Amino acid sequence: MTVFRPCIDLHEGQVKQIVGASLSDSAPSVLKTNFVASHPPSYYAALYRQNGLNGAHVIKLGPKNDEAAKSALTAWPKGLQIGGGINIDNAQEWLDAGADKVIVTSWLFPNAKFSIDRLRALAEKIGKKSLVVDLSCKRRGDKWIVAMDKWQTPTDTEVNKETLDMITEYCSEFLVHAADVEGLCQGIDEELVRRLGEWCTIPCTYAGGGKDINDLALVQRLSNGKVDLTYGSALDIFGGTGVRFDDAVEWNRTSRA
Template sequence: MSKGCHVIKLGPNNDDAAREALQESPQFLQVGGGINDTNCLEWLKWASKTLKVLCGIDELLVSKLFEWTKDYDDLKIVYAGGAKSVDDLKLVDELSHGKVDLTFGSSLDIFGGNLVKFEDCCRWNEKQG
């Protein structure tokens, strides 16, 4: 079974259908589209009720992302999903030879998480130069 599939809201009044899809496939689907500064808190609160586990970095995928794009110097990639430690920054950097950037979501303290501190991520980035 695939990991990290998305439900994208493409028009108005899709919220109920998106919530229903997410409810039917917990730990499988993510939602996107139409989420902005006026409604993101609602989605964050809803997600915090349903989120049960952080699956970690898909190391094979990160390695493949480097392999598939190593000849494209101007292309940058951002990996999202599963990061649960500031050490994941080093892991993704090493696996991708610096090609892939990592973003943190629900594990980050500024998004309500308790696994990763924003300040620690900033310090790690500052050390990278």
């Protein structure tokens, strides 16, 4: 059954909603921000905890976010997942700091090439149950190519059944941002959601383009209930007008009833 999975996106220590395609280290002036929170990360972590929204992902978009991320984890120990700059040297530290799971992307792609050896080593060190693999991607024709470094750099890896089957052996969950539509609130990548529903055999959360509460029913239909949905910029708690947070919580409550 498809459920709403919330997020806390951190940029320079603040909770923000950013248009994914505008993130660039080489041209920071092009960054497009939809929302900058007046509340600290811990506020959102506590809100999710109060509403039983397990499995929210906290994503550190670049440096200067560690303190903010730890404040969220302190507000809900073992209730959140943490991603952004995770590698084999710091993964256990973040689990010890209160993360339920760590989310890894770029470290698995040295020189933008996927390393099964790195994935295997990380899974052996922390256990696959504590590991989420982020396969956030950009569309290239009729394919989706994993993008790393805040979605700036394309890798050699296509998101398809073969890739997902290979990685499933070493992790407990997938996170997939459709970077091309992230933050635009103009609709999800329906074909990607459909394919993820066909290909995934472990839990998978899709993010990108969600614009109204009906997208939850759409994702459920497209994926046969195998894929969960994250809303960001459309949510009223992030300054959006498309989705009431309370409605998303209610969807989860009735779905699990």
